[in-house]
Amino acid sequence: MLLYLVFVASLITSNLHAEDTVQAIWPSYPYRVWYGADLKNKPELYPNLNVVTSGDAYDAHEAGKTNLAWIFGSNWKMDYGTGPDYWEQRFQLGRLTEKAEDGRPYAIRRAGLGMDEWTGTKHKEFYDWITEGTRLGKANQPDTFVAVWLSGGATQLYDMGYDGTIDLFLVQGYELTKDRGLGVPWTVAIERLEEFNQRGLMRKTLYSLGHVTDYANWKDDKVWNEAYLRERFEDLKRRYPDMPGISFFNAGAKNQRKYDELVQLVDRLSGEYWPALPLAEGLYTLVSQEDFQYRMEAANASETPGTTVQLGRSPYPAPAENQKWRFKSLNNGNYRIQPAYSDKLSLALDGNQVILAETDKVTEQVWRLEHTNQGYRVIPFNQQTLRLSFPNAEEGSPLTVVPPTNDESTIWAFNPEVSVLDPVPPYYQAEKATLNGNASESSSNPGSMGGYVSLHSPEDEIEFRNIDGGAGGPAVIGIRYANGQKDECTLQIEVNGTLESVDIPPTEDWRTWRTIRVPVNLRAGETNEVILHGPKEAKLSVDKITIYPAKG
Incomplete structure (x- = not known):
C-alpha cells in the first residue's frame, strides 16, 4: 500500500505547476473545528467554522475554510504496513491535492494534517511508529499544522505538544450519541481535559463536543438543545479560559430540517463563546x-x-x-x-x-x-x-x-503557544503515591488529573516519596483539593518529619477544585518525603501536590 501511495503522490507532484496550485488558509485562533461538515452542499450552515479535518480541500477553500488532510492514527491496521514510514510521508504526500476531473481550476497546498485518531489499540507499537514518523515528517516539513483527535492523553502526546510536533489536540468527549455503547459521561470528558490542562497544554487543546446529531442519545434519550449546549459551554469557559476554541463531530441527521437547525445553533454558539475579538491574552x-x-x-x-x-x-x-x-x-x-x-x-x-x-x-x-x-x-x-x-x-x-x-x-x-520559559512546576499525583489507612483512590467526581484520593480520618495518609526539592531551601507546596462540606477542615502535612496543621477552606462542591499553598523547607534533590494526614471527623479529596519556588 505504501508503494502505491508513493506512486500516486509522484503523479500528483509531476502534474502540478506553480500557476496550478494555491496555498490553503493557515489555521488561526479561535479554532472552531469540525469533522464531517457539509461544506460542498451547505456551507451557509457554518459561518463560524474555520477548520475541517474531513471532506474535500477544494470545497473548504472555496468556502474560505481550512482543510487539514485526513490521516490514520492508532486505528492503523497491521496489514497496511509496519514502521513509521506512513506518518513521515504524509507530510509530503498528504499536503498536495490533485486537480479533479470536474474542471476545478487549481490544486491546493494544504496547511497541514488531521490525524484521526489516537485511541486504544492492542498494537502498542503503533504509538511508537506514529511518534517517530510524525517527528521525522515535521522535521522535514516544519510548516505543517498537525491536529490530532484523541480519546485520552499519553506521555508521547504531551511531549509532542511541548516540542511543537503537534499544534492542536482535539479531546473527544462525546456525551450524546445514537450508537449503543459509545459516548462518555461529562465527568470523563473533564478528566481527559484535565490531563492536558494540568500539564500546561491547554492553549493547544480543544474539547470535541459530539455527537452533533438530532438523534436521541442511546442511553437516556437526551438531545442537544440550546440550554444544554450553553450549560456545557459555560462550564468549559469557567474551567478552561485558556482553551482556544471548540471542535465538533458531525454524526448525521434523522430529520434533515431539525439537524440543519441544530448545526446552525452549534455553529452560532461556537462563535459566541469563542469570539475572535477581544483577543485572549x-x-x-x-x-x-x-x-x-x-x-x-x-x-x-x-x-x-x-x-x-x-x-x-x-x-x-x-x-x-x-x-x-x-x-x-x-x-x-x-x-x-x-x-x-x-x-x-x-x-x-x-x-x-x-x-x-x-x-x-x-x-x-x-x-x-x-x-x-x-x-x-x-x-x-x-x-x-x-x-x-x-x-x-x-x-x-x-x-x-x-x-x-x-x-x-x-x-x-x-x-x-506554550513556552519553555513558562515551565510547568513539578507535580505529584495523589493516586500514584503510597496510600495508608483507609485512604482510597477514586475518579467519580470530575476535574482531577486522572483520579484523586479520599481521606476520612487522621489515620488515612498519602505518602509522597522522592520529591524533588531542586537546590534545596524555602519552597511552597500547593495542595490541590476538593472540600464539598460546609465547613473548613484541618489537614496535617508532614515534610521530612516536620508536622504542620493546615486549614482547608470549603469549595463549592466535590466537583470544584482549589489549591492551597503551604511554605516549607526542602532538601536538595529527590530526597524529600511529604505525608498528608487526613482530617478529623471530615472528608477531603486530594488531587495532587505541586512544588513551587518560594516566591510562588
Missing part, C-alpha cells in the same frame, strides 16, 4: 497568510532596544522563543505585544519600520487588531490607516507598516 505565533512558512520574529532573540522585527522560517523542534509574542490587553481593544523572552521590550514603530523598543507607555507601542476570515490585521494605534506587513516574503525581510491591501501580506494567522 497570552502567547501566540504570527504566521503569514501570504506564505505560511514564515513567522514574525525578533532578530537573533536580541534584548537590545532597536532590534529589527522580521520574517523567519518555521523552525523545528518547537517554535523558537523569538517567534512567540505575548499579547497583553490595554483595554478598549488595544494591546501591547512583547517577545516571549523579555517583558522589557515591546513591539513599536520607528517611522514605518517595526522594531523592539524599551517598554514604555507610549502610543508607538500600542496596537489594535482587525479580524478577517483568514486571521488578523495588526494596526498601529497612532497610524490606524496602516497595517503590519513586509516588503518581500523571504527570510530576514524586515517588517513594516503599509496602507491596506487586498492581498494576504497584511493578514496573520495567530496560533496560541
Whole structure:
C-alpha cells in the first residue's frame, strides 16, 4: 500500500505547476473545528467554522475554510504496513491535492494534517511508529499544522505538544450519541481535559463536543438543545479560559430540517463563546497568510532596544522563543505585544519600520487588531490607516507598516503557544503515591488529573516519596483539593518529619477544585518525603501536590 501511495503522490507532484496550485488558509485562533461538515452542499450552515479535518480541500477553500488532510492514527491496521514510514510521508504526500476531473481550476497546498485518531489499540507499537514518523515528517516539513483527535492523553502526546510536533489536540468527549455503547459521561470528558490542562497544554487543546446529531442519545434519550449546549459551554469557559476554541463531530441527521437547525445553533454558539475579538491574552505565533512558512520574529532573540522585527522560517523542534509574542490587553481593544523572552521590550514603530523598543507607555507601542476570515490585521494605534506587513516574503525581510491591501501580506494567522520559559512546576499525583489507612483512590467526581484520593480520618495518609526539592531551601507546596462540606477542615502535612496543621477552606462542591499553598523547607534533590494526614471527623479529596519556588 505504501508503494502505491508513493506512486500516486509522484503523479500528483509531476502534474502540478506553480500557476496550478494555491496555498490553503493557515489555521488561526479561535479554532472552531469540525469533522464531517457539509461544506460542498451547505456551507451557509457554518459561518463560524474555520477548520475541517474531513471532506474535500477544494470545497473548504472555496468556502474560505481550512482543510487539514485526513490521516490514520492508532486505528492503523497491521496489514497496511509496519514502521513509521506512513506518518513521515504524509507530510509530503498528504499536503498536495490533485486537480479533479470536474474542471476545478487549481490544486491546493494544504496547511497541514488531521490525524484521526489516537485511541486504544492492542498494537502498542503503533504509538511508537506514529511518534517517530510524525517527528521525522515535521522535521522535514516544519510548516505543517498537525491536529490530532484523541480519546485520552499519553506521555508521547504531551511531549509532542511541548516540542511543537503537534499544534492542536482535539479531546473527544462525546456525551450524546445514537450508537449503543459509545459516548462518555461529562465527568470523563473533564478528566481527559484535565490531563492536558494540568500539564500546561491547554492553549493547544480543544474539547470535541459530539455527537452533533438530532438523534436521541442511546442511553437516556437526551438531545442537544440550546440550554444544554450553553450549560456545557459555560462550564468549559469557567474551567478552561485558556482553551482556544471548540471542535465538533458531525454524526448525521434523522430529520434533515431539525439537524440543519441544530448545526446552525452549534455553529452560532461556537462563535459566541469563542469570539475572535477581544483577543485572549497570552502567547501566540504570527504566521503569514501570504506564505505560511514564515513567522514574525525578533532578530537573533536580541534584548537590545532597536532590534529589527522580521520574517523567519518555521523552525523545528518547537517554535523558537523569538517567534512567540505575548499579547497583553490595554483595554478598549488595544494591546501591547512583547517577545516571549523579555517583558522589557515591546513591539513599536520607528517611522514605518517595526522594531523592539524599551517598554514604555507610549502610543508607538500600542496596537489594535482587525479580524478577517483568514486571521488578523495588526494596526498601529497612532497610524490606524496602516497595517503590519513586509516588503518581500523571504527570510530576514524586515517588517513594516503599509496602507491596506487586498492581498494576504497584511493578514496573520495567530496560533496560541506554550513556552519553555513558562515551565510547568513539578507535580505529584495523589493516586500514584503510597496510600495508608483507609485512604482510597477514586475518579467519580470530575476535574482531577486522572483520579484523586479520599481521606476520612487522621489515620488515612498519602505518602509522597522522592520529591524533588531542586537546590534545596524555602519552597511552597500547593495542595490541590476538593472540600464539598460546609465547613473548613484541618489537614496535617508532614515534610521530612516536620508536622504542620493546615486549614482547608470549603469549595463549592466535590466537583470544584482549589489549591492551597503551604511554605516549607526542602532538601536538595529527590530526597524529600511529604505525608498528608487526613482530617478529623471530615472528608477531603486530594488531587495532587505541586512544588513551587518560594516566591510562588
